[in-house]
Amino acid sequence: MSTKPSLSERAALAARDGAPASEAADYLSGLNPAQREAVETTEGPVLMLAGAGTGKTRALTTRMAHILATRRAAPWQILAVTFTNKAAREMKDRIRKLIGDSVEGMQWLGTFHSISAQILRRHAEIVGLKSSFTIIDTDDQVRLCKQVIEAANLDPKRWTGRGLAAFIDDWKNRGLIPSKVPAGEAGLFGNGKGIDLYKAYQSRLITLNAADFGDLLVHCLTIFQTHPDVLKTYQDKFRYMLVDEYQDTNVAQYLWLRLLAQQNHNICCVGDDDQSIYGWRGAEVTNILNFEKDFPGAKVIRLEQNYRSTPSILAAASYLIDHNKNRLGKTLWTDVDSDEKVKLRGVWDAEEEARAITDDIESEHTKGRSLSDMAVLVRASYQMRSFEERFNMAGLAYQVVGGPRFYEREETRDALAYLRLVRNPEDDLSFARVVNKPPRGFGDTSLQKLMVAGRRMNCSMAEAGRRLLETDEIKGKAKTSLRAFLEALDRWQVEAEDKRPGELAEQVLDESNYTLYWKNHKSPQAPSKLENLKELAQAASEFDTLPAYLDHVSLVSEVNSNGSTDGKIWLMTLHAAKGLEFPVVFLPGWEEEIFPSKRSVDESGEDGLQEERRLAYVGITRAEESCRISFAANRQVFGQWKSPLPSRFIDELPEDHVDVQSEPGLYGAKAADLPAYSRFNASKVEDDTYYDNPGWKRAREATARRKAGARRTSPPQLEAKADLIASNAPGISDYKIGERVFHQKFGYGKIIGIEGNKLEIDFEMSGAKKVIDSFVEKH
DNA sequence: TTCTTCACGCTTTTT
């Protein structure tokens, strides 16, 4: 392969060479000493330890501009890796601002996976693939695992496809090919058949000419390890290497980097050990902790000046994270001037938590703060529901980050399966997915026959289908529809030659009756699914060739952000919030077993707990001006009532930087009825009676009764709450005409009449006037 | 073959 610069590369180089020499100095102005050191230390291994909000991106983009401007390397000689496409795009944009369009020459700026895929396509034959291999996603991976398990005659209920996929992923994250998996781990899955299943899975992938995400890296590693000449070409090519979010690298990625850096040693890793929150998918904090050992002569540069948050927010975060062991350690400081403290609030239950936060948001909004300056960050996505309900009720616009992704939706995946099949008829996974979708009378039984036949004749299912049509093994309706399907497939393949992907997509979806299927479908989601199909064809039309489009789709999973994000409250998980910042941040649900998550602690013990703590750290440090933590005394999780204890993280905050606001309660509950919580409570109680307070006690007793087998009644907390309502709720005489109130179901309204025990209310949302005899909040 | 019903189980999520 040639490493000679292409014409466009040479053009970029010429443009760079023509740039005035004085430009270089401009990059450096305005950097603090640590940032400047990070930029200018170009040779040898560098670890840039960048705490939250310390101007990491600025330092690393400037560093690259500096390398280019001082002509240490040309754009195509720099390898810059990130984890997400978004991060790669942002980095590119930031560099473009510094050096202009010659950033386009940086062809090796991308995610680990996309760069690995590029490398793998050039050397695919070494690992037994063709360079046109398909990249399969998690769903197909699980499907394939299930097939492998069934083929091995294991009980698919006991040993699930998901389970096997998790094991295989774990091995691949650690860079282990089947022959290298430690014997001890073989017994963990499928009655000792774990490694055999892994082998079978890999050989199935080779037959399908496919690779899963983990393979992209592991195959690359194999190539580097077995072909020193190939490795050498890349070592020569990459004169400077830069890795973002190094604390999130797994073992395979670490090995990949180390092999490439072996020759030039010019590797700069940027990260923060305190923000490593992806251990559950194979990230190894130890990679960053051992950097100096792994890369001898490494220089560690700490970025410690924080430009984002107030002193109290920083103090809270630092104090909390100091409870973790094995940290590299750094001392964040800030110039920001503010005496606002972190706020901590205990509330009765989740409903009230949502109400209190919504009230806060509204009052900030009234003071003139934009809704998009505020974010609610939850531990798990099921916690979002109560907020969505409350926001809807209050008529506040919100924006959920994450959620179902475009390329993971049923209809998108079906459509892509059609297109994949057109490109690669050997793709059995896609074949099985769409051969009977829409229903064509070619059901499971016939599909099984094809599968068996394919395996017997060692060919793809499509090919097996062709051969079986000559015989009588498939009869009647199944035969007719299979013939029609295969003929259509042939036709599309011919059409694909000279049609653009957008047109082709439309044609395939029409002729297969897939569009019609959703048009006739009576489910309420059908119209939006049709919308999505249109969007897909639209997206495809932006690419020149079908393979180009399919490759893009396999490695990118973002939804096109639908509409403006302005004026909408952000609602997302803590994981999704990493790398973002907001003036006001709400952190609800700080309760034991929820945050820290029970499962995390159960499964990973002390390590799990420390990762949860880092997650708390990430949450707090997202806040610029105001950080508001809350916890509830009662919470329903999956329909089950719990009376959780306040999170231990609350006790790990610095007392003098936290304002405690005991919420008096929606229904006028007394502060004394709310949880006593550790040293923040004025009337602190001693260890044994630590959580012993009237409200909690009642709730827990009721839970205990239920657990003991009492007949299911209304939730215990509601009984307790009903008492409070009875004793504290406003009487009818407390309401006045013209007052603004809030109803659980109908939202805000104004009292327009009072009669007996009933209120007549004019509701803002619906515009309807209703007579209400149930409780309404005063507002 | 396809439609319906019931049980189950359930963090976090990118590529």
Next chain:
DNA sequence: GCGTGAAGAA
């Protein structure tokens, strides 16, 4: 409390 997936009914 809800959506998914596998077993029965039409």
